[in-house]
Amino acid sequence: MDFAYSPQDHTFREEARTWLHTHTPGPPTRTPRAWERELGAAGWIGLGWDADGYGNRRATLTQQVVWAEEYARSGAPPRSGHIGENLLAPTLIAHGTEEQRARFLPPVARGEQLWCQGYSEPGAGSDLAGLRTAAVRDGDAYRITGQKIWTSLALEADWCFVLARTDPGSRRHHGLSFLLVPMDQPGRIEVRPIRQMSGTSEFNEVFFDGATAAAADLVGGEGEGWRVAMGLLAFERGVSTLAQQVGFQAELAEVVRLAVESGAIADPVLKDALVRQWAELRVMRWNALRTLGGAEGTRDPGAPSVAKLLWGRWHQRLGELAMRVRGPEALTGPVDWTPEDPYELDSLQRKFLFSRADTIYGGSDEIQRNIIAERVLGLPREPR
Secondary structure: OOOOOOHHHHHHHHHHHHHHHHHOOOOOOOOHHHHHHHHHHOOOOOOOOOOOOOOOOOOOHHHHHHHHHHHHHHOOOOOOOHHHHHHHHHHHHHHOOHHHHHHHHHHHHOOOOOEEEEOOEOOEOOOHHHOOOEEEEEOOEEEEEEEEOOOOOOOOOOEEEEEEEOOOOOOOOOOEEEEEEEOOOOOOEEEEEEOOOOOOOOEEEEEEEEEEEEHHHEEOOOOOHHHHHHHHHHHHOOOHHHHHHHHHHHHHHHHHHHHHHHOHHHOHHHHHHHHHHHHHHHHHHHHHHHHHOOOOOOOOOOHHHHHHHHHHHHHHHHHHHHHHHHHHHHHOOOOOOOOOOOOOOOHHHHHHHHHHHOOOOOOOHHHHHHHHHHHHOOOOOOOO
């Protein structure tokens, strides 16, 4: 695909940039939900959906790239609706029924419904096929029992899509089903935030104790959950990867600025490392554009794993470089900090600590290499 921007794309960019400039950052009291509704009312949610009649404006692939890049550059708030818009919606368009699309897509497009993802479990994170959460058919519903972990936005979400085992005698990726579960089930669903070493709690544990999901909210058919789940993971690393790279570019620029101001840039080893970071970021962008531009049905099945391998370690190295640039100061808190003060980190310290997980969450590096080896290179499968 030719990724040169057309006159229509430039017009679209100006429209997006102007709207974001006039609406960002917005009132300080605006909540994440209010921001999602604002985006939805203006038609900015669902640009990548290949479906009509669900409240989303249509946009070409290059225009989707334009919007993702302009959003990342604008300083707009982090998206609370990302999971519903970019993961659930494309999955329902590809695997759901017309009734499911008509029911769930419009509220997401309006910014009124937030979703979270129920995949990883203790002992079944990167090796997702080992999950043990069970769903038992009970008339017109399923009863779900088990635990999920590392669930983003679970405290705020209205719904969760859950991968559960509906065939109790099945093993590995067989006998799994993809269920849409309402989160407002007191006594049946409990959410516990996970405090990380950075001091924040972006992720949660979710416990299901007989939680119900309507049989009509089974996606793709019983026992077809693995196929649906793998399709969803392919959507996870689409256009949003380019927006992520815009954020990476800003982070790298901040580290370079500090290196110049502190004089650390005079160290030839450090300077070489920063240049390599810049060059690798350009490679990641070209790889993402090449992947997005592949003709339907001919895209490299290993492309999502390659992208994850590239950015995970790159971002870790950037956090390490930030600490090297800061020197001993990186190990200290604010100059006026006292032991009675709350635990505080600056943005670069948080980046360094949080990035330790980059090569684990979303599929560990080891699992990504196995996928490439087995599904792309045709090497023998790893013994189970």
